[in-house]
Amino acid sequence: MTTANPLTTGTEAATAPQALEPRPVREAAAPAQPAPAQVAFTGRIVVGLLGMLFASLLAILNEQVTAAAMADIQGAFLIGHDDGTWLTSLFEAANVATMVFAPWFGITFTLKRFTIGAVLAAMLFGLLCPFAPNLPTLYVLRIFQGIAGGCLPPMLIIVALRYLPPKFKLYGLAGYALTATFGPALGTPLAALWTEFVSWRMAFWQIIPLGVLCCIAIQQGLPADPVKLERFRTFNWIGLITGFPAFAMLVTGLLQGDRLDWFESDFICLMFGGGALLLVVFLVNEWLQPVPFFKLQLLERRNFTHGLSTLLGTVILLVGVAAIPGQFLAKVHAYRPLQTAPLSLLLAIPLLITLPLTAALLNTRRADHRWVIAIGLSLMFTTCALGSFMTSEWIRDNFYGLQALQIIAQPLVIMSILMGVTTGLPPTEGPFASAMFNTVKTFAAAIATGLIEGVGTAREHFHSSMLVDQLGNRALVAGPGLDYPYALGQLAHRIHEQAVVLTSADLYRVMACVALVPLLLVPVLPVRIYPPWSTTPPASK
Structure with a gap:
């Protein structure tokens, strides 16, 4: 039996061009924007696209490297851990909230001008951060840098579409x-390089050479479009006033929740309650x-809905499988970033090969993206299941096999999601899809951080209590010549070590459950699609 092509018929009717047009009632209020003129695909366009790619990588590296080097940054500014967490929280909150609106401003001021302006702003604020005279000034600079960085990744999807x-869309x-995938994996190695061998300031300044090149x-490379300032006549002020604080408050609550004891804190209750209310209004x-800013009608497309829901779980998995080994090695074996860097490099470098190969696979008519994503999620589940058997004897070498599975799994899942979300999407719908996709991606990363920290703290306390209870009725006997307080200290260290091991295994089990949810959606929600160059399904045999 021939499977219907969602680009023309079937349950994915929303993918058809007529279903993607605004409803007649909306057309009367705001006529649809004309499709941009087709530009010839030349070498100059390739140069411009590479510039947009490097700009997106710049934003990711700026985020990941500063987070990985935060201990050295705190030491340089003589600030404590609690104050240091706000450097990350404020940056992330501004970053996520900006991605909602960046595509609209990119179209209004043109992709070329807007992206260059955002890159220059990120470079300027990064240059100034090490010279901040006090902590409030550093907070303000990080907020502005988060806004500038949040403008960059959404532009890449728009220009690609x-x-x-x-023939080249999937590539x-x-x-x-x-x-x-590749960008976040480079965070720890680069942070180790700068902090160990150069200077902590390079965590902020590393983006400057790449920014100039971008x-x-x-x-x-990119053609110059006319500025569309007339779009401000229909600017969605209510969306901006409600959406920006909504996402900023929710991200702040997720990143500060564990430190402030979640709903025992009035501040966290305000962040979640106020943010949720504003999000509903938005x-x-x-x-x-x-x-x-968000065209929610796109969710009528089954593959688009499946892509966003699977993206949410996938990003949580990506953050989890990257964070758990690093935290375990740092707490149990006192690894520094330089010693955990090989784990990240083992994943990052092969992705430069497996990602294009996966794109080539999905660019054939035979490949069914549903099977591809199912295989990728199964490998992610296998990674987490194997990790749950970890012991205190595990060192860096024991994680290489788990990372090797991710080299295959991550491209299969991410590329299938992108194919499902973008296939059949006209360029005029690209800004809406980019805003929703990138916002979900970055918001999911904040959810993952909150989940890992919250579950990790709760389970570590639980395991510590259980281990102490088991020792409660056993007399502590110090060996000959051993100092009794020293023996107590050694015992406390071993209890803490074992609690960390058990907690890390529990986190892997949580990640395995997360992998199962999108895996169960595969046979239910998405429908068969074909590569962008193919508009009709293959003939029945």
Whole structure:
């Protein structure tokens, strides 16, 4: 039996061009924007696309490297752990909230001008951060840098959909996938390089050479579109006023929740309660708006809905499988970033090969993206299941096998998600899809951090209590010549070590459950699609 092509018929009817047009009622209020003129695919366009790719990587590296080097940054500024957590929280909150609105401003001020402006702003704030005279000034600089960084990744999907021919679209999306896989994996190695051998300031300044290269490539490669300032006449002010604080408050609550004891803190209750209320208002407004930031009607497409829901679980998995080994090795064996860097490099470098290969696989008519994503999620589940058997004797070498599975699993899942979300999507819908996709991606990373910290703290306390209870009725006998307080200290260290091991195993089990949820959605929600260059299903045999 021949499977219906969702680009033309079937349950994925929303993918058809007529279903993607605004509803007649909305057309009367705000006429649809004309599709941008097709630009010839030349070498200059390739240079511009590479500039956009490097700009997105710049934003990811700026985020990941500063987070990995935060201990050295705190030491340089003589600030404590609690104050240091706000450097990450404020940056992430501004970063996530900005991605909601960046595509709209990118179209209004043109992709070329807007991206170059955001890169220059990120470079400027990064240059100034090490010279901040006090902590409040550093907080403000990090907020502005988060806003600038949040403008960059959404632009890459838009230009890929607009400028790449159908035959090359999946390869362009493979470049975007680097920002979700390759970029974060480079965070720890680069942080180790700068802090161990150069200077902690390079955690902020590393983006400057790459930023200059990005600006030159984008300026020379991308065509200059006219500025569309008339779009401000229909600007969605309610969406901005409700959406920006909503996402910022929710991210802040997730990242500060564990430190402030979650709902025992009035501040966290305010962040979650106020953020959730504003988010509801924002989503209702977006549904009714003729010119929204989020086009929620895209969720009528089954593959788009499946892509976003699977992306949520996948990003949680990516953050989890990267964070658990590093935390375990640091707490149990006192590894520094330089010693955990080989784990990240083992994953990052092969991705430069497996991502294009996965794109080539999905670019054939035979490949079914549903099977591809199912295989990838199964490998992720296997990784977490194997990790749950860890012991205190595990060292860095024991994690190499788990990372090897991720080299295959991550491209299979991420590329299949991107294919499902973007196939059949016209360039005029690209900004809406980019805003929703990137916001879900970065928000899921905040959820993953909150989940790992919250579950990790709770389970570590539980295991510590259980281990102490088991020793409660056993007399502590110090050996000959051993100091009794010293023996107590050794015992406390062993209890803490074992609690960390058990907690890490529990976190792997939680990640395995997370992998199962999108895996169970595969036979239910998505429908068969074909590569962007293919508009009709293959003939029945």
